[in-house]
Amino acid sequence: MEPSFLLDEVVPALNDGLVLSLLLIIPSACLGLAMGIIAGTLRIFGPAWSSELAKWYTTIFRGTPLVVQLFILYFGLPNLGIYLEPYLAAVIGFTLCSGAYHSEYIRGALLSIKRGQVLAAQSLGFSTWKTMLCIIIPQALRRALPGCGNELIYLIKYSSLAYIVTCIELTGEGKILASKTFRFTEVFMAVGAYYLALVSLATLGLQKLERVLAVPGFGKNPS
């Protein structure tokens, strides 16, 4: 690939796409994690009806392809008179799908915390709220980190599906440029490189985070 093509056409186009990709990834990651925390916590601590609801949410959104979910949101909802913009449809889709996966990790993390610690906290006079905040959440966060971090990496990659709902981020820009110039191989190798960079950076960041939060002996399995 000549440097001029790379610099004059590919990089500017992909940079535009990158901006939109980040605008898709960051809100979806935060909202998805929040959803996951809510759903996972409800599964364990919530009243029976909310626990059941969370279970169905998780099962459906983990059991069907993200493609289908995006299609339903963008192409299907208009049948009901609901018209979502591409960006909104994408973010909602990513949030709901990602949240379902996060909730499983959170649920597993909460379950792995020994119940006796709750008793000890109560016997010291901790209120329920304080117990959650000071004892349960710090531990659950650490246990859930590998899984949730993994899910974040998946989100970065699956954000490429925004193309399907006509949201033109990295992949979309690549497709447009490639179709225009017929240089598919080069353009998509560049697109791939961009994603690789994002994924690798995120992976390194998460590894660092895991190291920073590590507590001796506090591994995946409860002692």
Add this chain to the structure above:
Amino acid sequence: MLDSLIVVRDALPYLLEGSLVTIGIVVGAMGLGLVAGVPMAMAQVYGNRALRLLVAVYVWLFRGIPVLVLLFLFYFGLFSLMGLNISAFWAATLVLGMRGMAYQSQIFRGAMQSLPQGQLKAAMALGMSELKAIRVIILPQALRLSIPGWSNEYSIVLKDSAIAFVLGTSEIMSRAHFVASRTYEQLALYITAGALFFLLTWLGVRGLRVLERKVSIPGYAQQI
């Protein structure tokens, strides 16, 4: 509402045919992943430095690049560059298979490395060559240990197969899209497509669980 159900009912045979295509893609991809993933894992565990590096780079590439990008890259780019005239179906199967290799090799590698290494030594002490020992002692156990990971991989590949619709394959999603653009019953049809995927996931996971039970050894893997 009734109209939607009628449209769905009429389209169902067509969609179900699409399930066969979907299953074809998934089976092909997982098969490729398995057949090539096992040697890759062995290369990583027992191979020399160059081999290990090669595998590591391959895994990094195919786990780091999104499926959609890989599909575009290979179907519109690399395959035609190489002069290959591959159908959408096979392109999708190959790409998902290559990606599957990357993931499955890691599943298998984890399984192999979790086995107590003393077994290999014992086998060699009995006179087996390293290769034979690996084939006869390590592989059967590692394969069993990998089944849960495959179950997970199956559901991922199944869902990713839907992305292949962008290439115009004839699987569930493409067909749902086709019917929807003619009947305008998008919501009903895509929900049906989702239900089909859900069913296929459920059946596959169930099937793998049966497989796990059938090949299980009493008391095995409890100590790991």
Add this chain to the structure above:
Amino acid sequence: MTDNTLLRVESLSKDLGGKTILNDVSLQMATGDLKVLIGPSGGGKSTLLQCINLLIFPDEGRIWLGGREVSFRKKREVLAFRQQIGMIFQDFNLFDHLNAMDNVAIALRKVKRMSRLSAEKRATEELERVGLGDKRGLYPAELSGGQKQRVSIARALAMDPVLLLLDEPTSALDPELIGEVLSVIRSLSQRNITMLMATHQVGFARTLAQEILFMEHGRIIEQGHPMTLLAKDNPVASRTMDFCTKLSEIYGESG
């Protein structure tokens, strides 16, 4: 009710899962008492202790601490009540994500709202008192069973409780570690700390307890001073005596 009655429990009953775990249990403790609950597993000892500090709410019965009756209803009162009673668990229940000092300090900071500095100072003192001052930076996973239990004792004592409940504190420990925990508990009794302890350590009970209460099937069957209850030449063969003899055979005399 005499003046130095610290704890009074009257007619506690509790059903769990359809089974009667506690059946009309009453007891009293004076300041400085060390009383021991002995009996077979499932007899209700653990449930009784957890009812006394309201980790479990009894179905029936009343509790007085220091002359004041405790209301089960009011949440804030329950929390304040629990602060006055310390509990030591069989499984230690240390907070896994905190080192020894933070384990002791966290309730001081979050419940008693002490400043970080004063909480850590107090925590260090308590840890030194149980002989673990130099281990305060270690995490639970890095401590032996006996050390974990001593940390949990420090954690409970840092709250200045008027009463300490101990639920089989040495049952989860390897034999060689039991001694270090029992010696800490002995030093507590010498400091006149009021304690109610469920245990299998008969020898310990015999030497230190003011009273032994034998619990079986949710009731207190026998109670009395160890000398009377466990006297070898007691003409009436007591249930307690039978049980304790069996225990001594299994665990060997220790304490």
